[in-house]
Amino acid sequence: MTPQTVLPEQRELFDIPEEICYLNCAYMSPLLRSTVSAGRQGLERKSQPWNIRPPDFFSTARQIRSTAATLFGSTADEIAIIPSASYGLAAAANNLSVGKGQKIVVLAEQYPSNYYIWQALAQRSGAVIHSVPRPGDGDWSSGILQALDGSAAIAALPHCHWSDGTLVDLARIRDRLDETGGALVVDLTQSLGAMEFDLGTIRPDFAVAAAYKWLLGPYATGLLYVDPRHHQGQPLELPIFSRKNAVEFSDISYRDEFEPGACRFDVGEVGNFALLPALYDALQQLLKWQVPRIQASLAERTRAIAAAAGALGLHVVDPAYRAPHFLGIRFPGGLPAGLAEHLRQQQVFVSIRGDSLRVTPYLYNTDDDLEKFVLALRAFV
Secondary structure (H helix, E strand, C coil): CCCCCCCCCCHHHECCCCCCEECECCCCCCCEHHHHHHHHHHHHHCCCHHHCCCCHHHHHHHHHHHHHHHHHCCCHHHEEEECCHHHHHHHHHCCCCCCCCCEEEEECCCCCHHHHHHHHHHHHHCCEEEEECCCCCCCHHHHHHHHCCCCEEEEEEECECCCCCEECCHHHHHHHHHHHCCEEEEECCCCECCECCCHHHHCCCEEEEECCCCCCCCCCCEEEEECHHHCCCCCCCCCHHHECCCCCCCCCCCCCCECCCHHHHCCCCCCCCCHHHHHHHHHHHHHHHCHHHHHHHHHHHHHHHHHHHHHCCCEECCHHHECCCCEEEECCCCCCCCHHHHHHHCCEECEEECCEEEEECCCCCCHHHHHHHHHHHHHHC
């Protein structure tokens, strides 16, 4: 990969007080100032509905599809707009077949949205959930590959584990599934926008991303990539706006035909005048920064934190097995009681997930933030 120029710190674009050390983007990103403004302006439009014309219900969605396609490496027609990761994953499960006794492969302690839907599908179909155990060295991929035999109908996986950022080598998974004939569903909620995604290599059947984390979007927004072979599939809803010529509000006839592409999988009332302008603003900013540069910039921050944690005798997974924007710090004797509250009292915000102290910086974090975190951690250790 070509070395990328690291971006300068971007704190001024966010409304974060100087004393706050927010290292918790994997929990929920703060909105950009411009995103808040775009959402406010969008919400205000409904105060004068006589100025809203039928094409306005479709225009921002169209812009989002085009922008999101750049992030996925897809075409705009392959993108649906959804309210959550669970919605997109349910659409995927609704359009993939699995037989009695076949396996649906997931990770141990995988995010619940990417587990419950497959558990329900297994119960309906007689399939078996195969949960790959957490590896001691962070190498999920070897265990996944062992599980992907001829009985594995679906692999439902993240790009990195939500609790500590440990990586899944999706390219190797794709190669194995090409041999066995299984489907691939990918949850990119904890990676899209912060880490490069090679659609041409990974070729998922479906890929989903909730937008309120690394895509910097508002809550209740998300994106769904749908491979063209599923474009004739069955959506969860049968919304009006996905139908052919739906922009013609004066035509009250029923339409059986959908517009081409993935838009049939859109959530109902997709033309949300408050949320979509905010999401579009956030996605535009990501494209301005460029994902490879975001990734390189966040990797620089996590390397510094990892080195400091190691110097304190704490454990961080080898960089070869973790996402560049993500850290899970573990303590030799387990997480100390009161750690999260101690950090919060110092106005340092991170997350506890399982036995991991999850630390996820972003472009708004300064060198002072990193120093403040390390000092607070050292005082507790």
